[in-house]
Amino acid sequence: MANTVIGSSIVVDGEISGEEPLVILGTVKGKVVAAGHVSVEAGATVEADIEGQNVTVGGKLTGNVTARERLELRPESKMIGNAKAPRIVVADGATFKGNVDMDV
Amino acid sequence: MADKETVIGVETRVSGEIRGGEDLVVKGRVDGKIQLSHALTVEKGAVVQADVDVRSLVVSGTLVGNTVASESVRLLASARVVGDLASPRLIMEAGAAYRGRVDMGDIEAARAAVASRAAAKPAVGRTEVARESLAPSRVPPRVAAPPKTAVLAAKAAPRFVAPAGGEKSGETGPASPPAFPRVAGAVGAVAPPWAKKKVRRR
Known part of the structure; x- marks a missing residue:
């Protein structure tokens, strides 16, 4: 269970940083720095750079993602920005525009 | 997550603005501004350093900032609050620590005052405001x-x-x-x- 949840009707304008799982259902603008899992759920809108261990995108994300372990773009996701992660999963149906850096 | 609720977890910190139309529970830390059409709960151990404009407010943690609550403010025994409070109802439990001014009359005037103060701040820049508010707690x-x-x-x-x-x-x-x-x-x-x-x- 995620410890931090940004609900669907919430707008956060600024920086979110934390050491625990973060689930975004609403809108976040600014920056997200997390030590754990970051999940941008379906219906969420994020205009922010995201840093996390695992990053899962199911909603709409505009910004650069740095995942220390894994980045996953779910089928309904829409991402514009650069992706940096050792493992990247792009599901069939996901929309993505940006650079991919897998540290090869 | 049975009901619509936003949670800022114990290990999480938000600096900036949070606004929206659902209940917000802060267990970690928020610096900046909180504007909700619902309830804000500042849990024990949480630190909120923000101007708050909500329907109802329940504090058992630490809150520093000016608050406007259109319905009620409840300061529980473990609450530590510094800042002006404007709300038609105020409940303060024995043990709550509070310093500031209370206005249970004209909420709209209080809201306008907070808004005008907030409007003056953004000219400086939101991040700078956030840093300023961070400074006192981090510096010591x-x-x-x-x-x-x-x-x-x-x-x-x-x-x-x-x-x-x-x-x-x-x-x-x-x-x-x-x-x-x-x-x-x-x-x-x-x-x-x-x-x-x-x-x-x-």
């Missing part, structure tokens, strides 16, 4: 640390400075002198009474 530990090192340096410095000045001043001259005066200066400014006392005692 850092300020508290140097005196210890200064005292340690005071103990150590006289022993080191004397031999270095006598033996190696010619060789290491260009590199080391800039470093020593700084240390010596800091010691001289902060700690000589301590150093002298200890030398005398010994």
Whole structure:
């Protein structure tokens, strides 16, 4: 269970940083720095750079993602920005525009 | 997540603005501004340093900032609150610590006052406001640390400075002198009474 949840009707304008799982259902603008899992759920809108261990995108994300372990773009996701992660999963149906850096 | 609710977890910090139409529970830390058409709960252990505009507010943690609550404010026993409160209903439990002004009359006027103050701030820049509000809580530990090192340096410095000045001043001259005066200066400014006392005692 995620410890931090940004609900669907919430707008956060600024920086979110934390050491625990973060689930975004609403809108976040600014920056997200997390030590754990970051999940941008379906219906969420994020205009922010995201840093996390695992990053899962199911909603709409505009910004650069740095995942220390894994980045996953779910089928309904829409991402514009650069992706940096050792493992990247792009599901069939996901929309993505940006650079991919897998540290090869 | 049975009901619509947003949670800022214990280990999470938000600096900036949170606004929206659902309940918000803060267990971690928020710096900036909170604007909700629902309830805000500041849990025990949480720290909120923000101007708050909500329907109802329940505090059992720490809140610093001006609050407008259109329905009610409840300060529980463990609450620590500094800032003005404007709400038609105020419940304060025994044990709650509060400093500020309470206005249970004209909420709209209070809201306008907070809004005008908030409107004046963004001209400076939101991030700067956030940093300013971070400063007081972050600085003390850092300020508290140097005196210890200064005292340690005071103990150590006289022993080191004397031999270095006598033996190696010619060789290491260009590199080391800039470093020593700084240390010596800091010691001289902060700690000589301590150093002298200890030398005398010994």
